[in-house]
Amino acid sequence: MPIRAALALLKPLLEDRSVLKIGADVKHHYVVMNRHGAELCPYDDVTLISYVLNGGTAGGHDLASLADAWLGHKVRDLKELTGSGKSAVAFADVDPANAAAWAAEAADVALRLWQVLKPRLAMDGIVSVYERLERPLVPVLARMEQRGISVDRQILSRLSGELAQGAARLEHEIYELAGERFTIGSPKQLGDILFGRMGLPGGSKTRTGQWATTAQVLEELAAEGHELPRKIVDWRQMTKLKSTYTDALPGYVNPQTGRVHTSYALAATTTGRLSSSEPNLQNIPVRTTEGRKIRGAFIAGKGNKLVSADYSQIELRVLAHVADIHQLRQAFAAGADIHAATASEMFGVPVEGMPGEIRRRAKAINFGIIYGISAFGLAGQLSIPREEAADYIKRYFERFPGIRDYIETTKDFARRHGYVETIFGRRIHYPDIRASNVHLRSFSERASTNARLQGTAADIIRRAMVRMDDALARERLSARMLLQVHDELIFEVAEDEVEATIPVVQRVMENAAMPAVSLSVPLQVDARAADNWDEAH
DNA sequence: AGTCTCACG
DNA sequence: ACGTACGTGAGACTC
Numbered sequence: 001m002p003i004r005a006a007l008a009l010l011k012p013l014l015e016d017r018s019v020l021k022i023g024a025d026v027k028h029h030y031v032v033m034n035r036h037g038a039e040l041c042p043y044d045d046v047t048l049i050s051y052v053l054n055g056g057t058a059g060g061h062d063l064a065s066l067a068d069a070w071l072g073h074k075v076r077d078l079k080e081l082t083g084s085g086k087s088a089v090a091f092a093d094v095d096p097a098n099a100a101a102w103a104a105e106a107a108d109v110a111l112r113l114w115q116v117l118k119p120r121l122a123m124d125g126i127v128s129v130y131e132r133l134e135r136p137l138v139p140v141l142a143r144m145e146q147r148g149i150s151v152d153r154q155i156l157s158r159l160s161g162e163l164a165q166g167a168a169r170l171e172h173e174i175y176e177l178a179g180e181r182f183t184i185g186s187p188k189q190l191g192d193i194l195f196g197r198m199g200l201p202g203g204s205k206t207r208t209g210q211w212a213t214t215a216q217v218l219e220e221l222a223a224e225g226h227e228l229p230r231k232i233v234d235w236r237q238m239t240k241l242k243s244t245y246t247d248a249l250p251g252y253v254n255p256q257t258g259r260v261h262t263s264y265a266l267a268a269t270t271t272g273r274l275s276s277s278e279p280n281l282q283n284i285p286v287r288t289t290e291g292r293k294i295r296g297a298f299i300a301g302k303g304n305k306l307v308s309a310d311y312s313q314i315e316l317r318v319l320a321h322v323a324d325i326h327q328l329r330q331a332f333a334a335g336a337d338i339h340a341a342t343a344s345e346m347f348g349v350p351v352e353g354m355p356g357e358i359r360r361r362a363k364a365i366n367f368g369i370i371y372g373i374s375a376f377g378l379a380g381q382l383s384i385p386r387e388e389a390a391d392y393i394k395r396y397f398e399r400f401p402g403i404r405d406y407i408e409t410t411k412d413f414a415r416r417h418g419y420v421e422t423i424f425g426r427r428i429h430y431p432d433i434r435a436s437n438v439h440l441r442s443f444s445e446r447a448s449t450n451a452r453l454q455g456t457a458a459d460i461i462r463r464a465m466v467r468m469d470d471a472l473a474r475e476r477l478s479a480r481m482l483l484q485v486h487d488e489l490i491f492e493v494a495e496d497e498v499e500a501t502i503p504v505v506q507r508v509m510e511n512a513a514m515p516a517v518s519l520s521v522p523l524q525v526d527a528r529a530a531d532n533w534d535e536a537h
Numbered sequence: 538a539g540t541c542t543c544a545c546g
Numbered sequence: 547a548c549g550t551a552c553g554t555g556a557g558a559c560t561c
Contacts (some may be wrong), residue, residue: 012557036545043547043554082559104543134557168540183559185542185559185561186541187540187541187558188541188559190559206540206541207540208540208541210540210541213541213542214541214542215542215543236542240542240543240557241544243557243558244543244544244555244556244557248556248557268554268555269553271552271553271554272552273553273554273555274554275555277554277555279555279556280544280545280554280555282545282546282554282555283543283545283546283555284544284545285544286544291544302548323539333545335538355549367552368551370552371552371553372550372551372552373551374549374550375549375551375552376547376549377550377551378551379551380551380560381551438549439548439550443550446550446551446552450552450553451552451553453552454546454552454553457546469554472550485546486545486546486553486554488546521554
């Protein structure tokens with residue numbers, strides 16, 4: 001069927017404000033229709049309804065999982081029609097009778113799921129999470145995906161060459177030191193050589209009883225003066241950057257747009273964060289000099305700049321608010337260095353002239369608190385004995401008893417209800433919170449205390465994103481939101497609008513909790529513009 | 538498909 | 547005595 005003919009039939013219906021369109025993973029359909037100039041509105045999405053109702057419980061929220069769980073219906077897999085792998089055909093090339101039957105089944109199942117799930121949403125009183133944080137994000141993310149971002153393929157190709165050279169050189173040196181050739185990328189072979197044949201002191205074992213060869217293990221051996229582990233770590237970094245980024249990213253450049261278009265999942269994480277795939281643009285390197293060169297390959301289009309705006313310490317600010325910790329609130333209000341302030345409070349050391357090591361330890365504790373701290377984890381992070389880590393934690397809770405109370409209150413709430421809530425009412429379920437298995441239960445306790453913080457931060461940036469396009473339009477600004485990386489938004493902005501855009505972006509992000517929640521701690525957003533993502537970050 | 542490792546917040 | 551820091555996605559190797 002010609003697209004024009006299909007659109008003539010569909011567009012009026014899709015855009016009819018009096019007709020509710022119901023589907024699963026509506027963003028996907030929104031992008032497809034939008035590509036042909038049709039706007040899908042209004043709509044309900046059973047995937048998002050399920051995510052809001054049952055986030056954290058086992059099982060996905062895609063159409064097939066929901067149909068199985070709620071209707072006892074096994075939907076036919078699209079692969080039965082298109083085939084899979086190399087011989088797969090496009091949906092457009094499937095026999096129309098088969099395609100129609102498959103599509104009709106999906107439509108029918110989506111409607112029946114909506115009839116079951118939508119009323120439960122109202123009963124559970126979390127309708128505002130769906131209506132304000134989930135549903136309105138669909139067109140926002142669809143537009144971000146469609147815009148894509150420019151990458152400089154020359155830079156990536158040059159980096160690939162440099163990494164190939166560096167890895168090849170290391171490969172020879174590794175074989176020389178090992179006394180034989182082997183597959184460096186095989187953890188099994190590497191473990192056998194390091195800890196078997198060469199007799200280096202092995203650390204921990206993996207779940208399957210193999211020697212662990214993680215970067216941390218190899219770094220410790222390197223610190224003891226062993227040459228080989230250091231070279232393995234360097235080789236791994238180079239091959240990682242090459243295979244995952246410099247080699248793979250050019251393959252994602254769309255020939256029509258010349259840009260890279262990621263796909264965001266709205267209903268993939270337990271905490272309310274987004275995820276990004278094909279390619280994942282939420283894990284572009286930044287921590288090493290070599291890695292940052294890859295980030296530098298993400299560039300603004302001609303006549304534009306990239307603007308990066310990120311929340312400063314948003315999860316610690318959320319913690320200061322929800323746990324109501326006066327020292328933390330004061331430190332944030334004063335614009336202090338929060339890790340130094342924590343160290344000062346814990347160890348009685350003035351911030352002026354504080355040794356770096358002291359601050360580093362307080363920083364690790366702050367992260368630990370967010371993750372659901374344990375003496376074991378902190379000890380591993382800081383490479384100190386567990387007794388010493390336990391002592392730090394004890395000292396921390398003596399100074400910040402409100403945080404110990406917060407953690408206990410959260411665990412207790414989770415035990416009683418089976419879920420925890422963000423400050424905007426998002427529920428995250430922990431079915432194992434009352435398990436008799438200590439391991440399962442402890443994991444749920446750490447995860448649930450973390451989820452309130454990570455989830456609230458995720459809700460805040462969602463609110464900013466939902467409002468951003470309107471705010472920019474009201475100021476007659478043409479800035480386009482391109483990417484989201486959990487606490488950061490990246491925009492493409494016409495050069496002559498950069499100065500006017502930055503304060504608008506900051507204002508929307510910093511006020512994103514309002515008016516639903518008035519935070520007792522200010523949110524701070526740092527923003528800057530540059531020709532590429534590395535320099536803007 | 539499972540495991541291991543490592544890139545990000 | 548045990549086994550643990552929270553949340554992701556992707557690539558390489560192995561079976």
